[in-house]
Amino acid sequence: MPWDLVLNVAIAGILTGLVYGLMALGLSVIFGVVRVVNFAHGEMMTIAMYAAVVLFAAFRLDPFLAVLPVAVAFFAFGYLLQAGLINPFITRPEHSQFMLLVAVAIVLVNGLLLAFGPDARNVLVDYQLESYAVGRILFDKARVFAAAMAVATSAALFAFFRFTRTGKAIRACADNYLGAKVVGLNVKRYYALTFGLGSACVAVAGCMMILLVDVTPSLGPAYTLLAFVIVIVGGLGSMGGALLGGVLIGLSEALAGVFIEPSAKSMFSFALLILVLLFRPQGLLGRKVS
Amino acid sequence: MTQRINRRQFNQAAAGLAAAAAFAPFGIVRAQAAKLKVGVLLPRSGVQGFIGQSCQKGADLAPGVIKEMLGVDIELMNADTESNVDTARTRAERLIQEGAHVLVGPFDSGAAVAIAQVAEQRGVPFVINIAAAPPITKQGYKFVFRNFQTAIDIVRNGLDLIGDLFRASNVAPRTAVFMHVNDTFGQAMAKGIGAILPGRTQLPFKLVDTISYDPAAKDLTVEISKARASNPDFLLLVCRLNDAILLRREMVKQRWNPMGIISPGSPGMYEEQYFKTLGKLSEYSISNVPWYNPKAELTAVVEKAFLKQNPKDKLVFHALNVGFTFEAILIAADAFKRARSTEPKTLAEAIRQTNIAKKMMLGAPIKFSAEGQVEGIGSACVQNLGGIPTVVLPQDAATAKPVFPAPYYKKA
Numbered sequence: 001m002p003w004d005l006v007l008n009v010a011i012a013g014i015l016t017g018l019v020y021g022l023m024a025l026g027l028s029v030i031f032g033v034v035r036v037v038n039f040a041h042g043e044m045m046t047i048a049m050y051a052a053v054v055l056f057a058a059f060r061l062d063p064f065l066a067v068l069p070v071a072v073a074f075f076a077f078g079y080l081l082q083a084g085l086i087n088p089f090i091t092r093p094e095h096s097q098f099m100l101l102v103a104v105a106i107v108l109v110n111g112l113l114l115a116f117g118p119d120a121r122n123v124l125v126d127y128q129l130e131s132y133a134v135g136r137i138l139f140d141k142a143r144v145f146a147a148a149m150a151v152a153t154s155a156a157l158f159a160f161f162r163f164t165r166t167g168k169a170i171r172a173c174a175d176n177y178l179g180a181k182v183v184g185l186n187v188k189r190y191y192a193l194t195f196g197l198g199s200a201c202v203a204v205a206g207c208m209m210i211l212l213v214d215v216t217p218s219l220g221p222a223y224t225l226l227a228f229v230i231v232i233v234g235g236l237g238s239m240g241g242a243l244l245g246g247v248l249i250g251l252s253e254a255l256a257g258v259f260i261e262p263s264a265k266s267m268f269s270f271a272l273l274i275l276v277l278l279f280r281p282q283g284l285l286g287r288k289v290s
Numbered sequence: 291m292t293q294r295i296n297r298r299q300f301n302q303a304a305a306g307l308a309a310a311a312a313f314a315p316f317g318i319v320r321a322q323a324a325k326l327k328v329g330v331l332l333p334r335s336g337v338q339g340f341i342g343q344s345c346q347k348g349a350d351l352a353p354g355v356i357k358e359m360l361g362v363d364i365e366l367m368n369a370d371t372e373s374n375v376d377t378a379r380t381r382a383e384r385l386i387q388e389g390a391h392v393l394v395g396p397f398d399s400g401a402a403v404a405i406a407q408v409a410e411q412r413g414v415p416f417v418i419n420i421a422a423a424p425p426i427t428k429q430g431y432k433f434v435f436r437n438f439q440t441a442i443d444i445v446r447n448g449l450d451l452i453g454d455l456f457r458a459s460n461v462a463p464r465t466a467v468f469m470h471v472n473d474t475f476g477q478a479m480a481k482g483i484g485a486i487l488p489g490r491t492q493l494p495f496k497l498v499d500t501i502s503y504d505p506a507a508k509d510l511t512v513e514i515s516k517a518r519a520s521n522p523d524f525l526l527l528v529c530r531l532n533d534a535i536l537l538r539r540e541m542v543k544q545r546w547n548p549m550g551i552i553s554p555g556s557p558g559m560y561e562e563q564y565f566k567t568l569g570k571l572s573e574y575s576i577s578n579v580p581w582y583n584p585k586a587e588l589t590a591v592v593e594k595a596f597l598k599q600n601p602k603d604k605l606v607f608h609a610l611n612v613g614f615t616f617e618a619i620l621i622a623a624d625a626f627k628r629a630r631s632t633e634p635k636t637l638a639e640a641i642r643q644t645n646i647a648k649k650m651m652l653g654a655p656i657k658f659s660a661e662g663q664v665e666g667i668g669s670a671c672v673q674n675l676g677g678i679p680t681v682v683l684p685q686d687a688a689t690a691k692p693v694f695p696a697p698y699y700k701k702a
Contacts, residue, residue, distance in 0.1 A: 213508035257512030
């Protein structure tokens with residue numbers, strides 16, 4: 001097996017995995033604070049991809065520039081969704097939350113089908129088919145840019161939660177719900193804010209993902225499942241774990257395709273999931289539940 | 291004074307009428323059908339919806355063209371199989387109940403098998419427009435007819451045309467990587483190539499690797515990396531539309547420029563969406579597929595009718611689908627004209643005696659074997675040139691010379 005083949009594939013897997021990680025980061029942030037598992041996560045990312053397509057088609061807006069308006073719109077959408085629809089379900093049984101968000105997901109998928117039809121859509125920017133060459137190693141330009149944006153967004157989110165008052169307040173709500181209420185924090189507002197932030201993350205991931213794959217309405221459920229695999233592998237509620245999980249999944253799929261069979265790539269991400277559940281059920285960077 | 295009819299006279303008259311009815315030719319007692327009712331079964335929705343709608347364009351123009359050619363009146367009874375085998379069976383039953391004299395369709399082999407069973411049980415002729423599974427015409431059916439190549443013929447013709455292409459271009463590639471979509475169709479083609487290629491000793495190349503891929507995959511980076519790493523002279527590809535687009539884009543990203551991309555017989559690279567999505571990147575891709583003869587008289591007639599009904603479209607992007615669907619209805623109409631009857635057995639027998647030389651698709655005249663299969667249907671080497679799928683071989687049907695190796699070829 002030529003070494004450059006393995007290296008090229010591994011690099012592509014890591015870069016794609018970083019974008020996956022950003023997608024999963026949104027899910028992890030939402031669960032870590034609000035304690036709601038967003039079963040419509042992949043569908044939301046699909047909507048973000050379509051938003052980038054529409055902005056490109058209408059205004060020739062590069063997805064990198066579309067990130068800002070789409071993220072702002074998704075922040076507002078996530079905030080209103082949590083405040084208006086999800087909030088009453090936080091104290092209800094988990095199966096109620098599950099059914100609610102699955103229903104939201106189905107509505108979103110069918111809405112996309114009605115709006116855009118089943119055919120694949122994409123954007124075609126100038127650099128999308130270009131690559132950097134370092135000797136025999138190729139770096140797909142679009143993938144490099146998308147991964148860089150994913151890392152930058154993740155870093156900004158880390159910094160927000162670590163160094164800002166609001167971020168610390170959100171962490172307080174996550175760590176101790178009752179304590180946060182006692183000291184006067186408006187927990188409901190911070191929950192909505194967190195859902196908005198998680199949705200904005202997904203929006204950025206969607207704008208980047210459209211540079212790598214074409215979008216169809218049926219992509220949503222596949223990405224929801226992928227996001228779950230990543231956060232479970234990385235550790236539910238762990239931001240670092242989401243990124244690590246994304247990279248591991250991207251890499252394992254790529255290398256499995258090289259060493260075993262390309263058409264069985266996704267089998268290996270699920271095999272990794274099984275191993276993690278067996279030997280480290282809290283995830284690689286998750287906290288053990290006592 | 292009125293003469294009253296007695297009972298004996300009445301009974302004699304009634305007996306006489308009954309005898310006349312019993313012995314009279316069928317065509318006199320029952321009025322001869324003025325038009326042929328053709329049940330058209332196509333997947334106009336679902337996964338194959340786009341292709342089914344393309345075939346429907348061939349059906350829609352058929353009545354007008356055939357009326358002028360043969361003076362035969364045709365009434366189309368359209369039914370959507372929804373890309374679903376069970377639906378195809380149900381719709382075929384319904385069309386027969388509603389009075390279809392002959393069935394035509396259905397593009398897909400699975401649906402063709404189901405409809406063939408219905409047609410045979412109900413004794414109604416069924417002319418298949420497009421379906422490649424070999425067993426369909428090996429069942430001993432008396433009412434099923436196919437005017438399309440079997441998968442084995444597609445592969446055989448496709449590989450032979452590759453040899454013709456190399457001779458015409460004076461190029462002899464030594465190696466190829468074979469990539470194929472990993473679904474029923476792709477696996478069948480792969481099996482066919484595996485069986486036929488070793489016997490084609492006149493072909494100068496050998497396969498250095500075989501890579502299958504998921505037809506629903508969104509990212510084919512690994513697959514193209516593997517293909518590129520095997521350093522082949524050209525890419526032998528069995529694909530569908532969306533994956534063909536993904537593969538071509540990935541080849542550009544990975545700076546892989548083989549001598550060419552050649553399909554021995556699969557859809558995708560000659561379809562309009564391939565050109566629209568890829569633009570200049572779609573150039574020089576080659577598909578060896580059953581195709582129409584661009585120089586045939588009937589092709590010009592059909593093209594005129596097509597443009598009248600579809601002024602914003604081009605026949606060349608629907609060549610295969612429109613051509614074979616039109617010919618299937620032509621076969622039914624030609625048989626009806628000769629049989630002068632819609633009686634199923636008579637019509638089926640007339641179809642069996644078909645001999646149509648004036649046709650639009652490449653190959654021998656339309657004549658059915660004892661099994662109901664037309665033999666000698668030709669394929670063309672169709673290359674994307676100037677944004678149009680262009681016949682470059684066989685020479686007598688070619689409208690341009692083949693370009694091989696492609697100008698983007700860079701020896702690794």
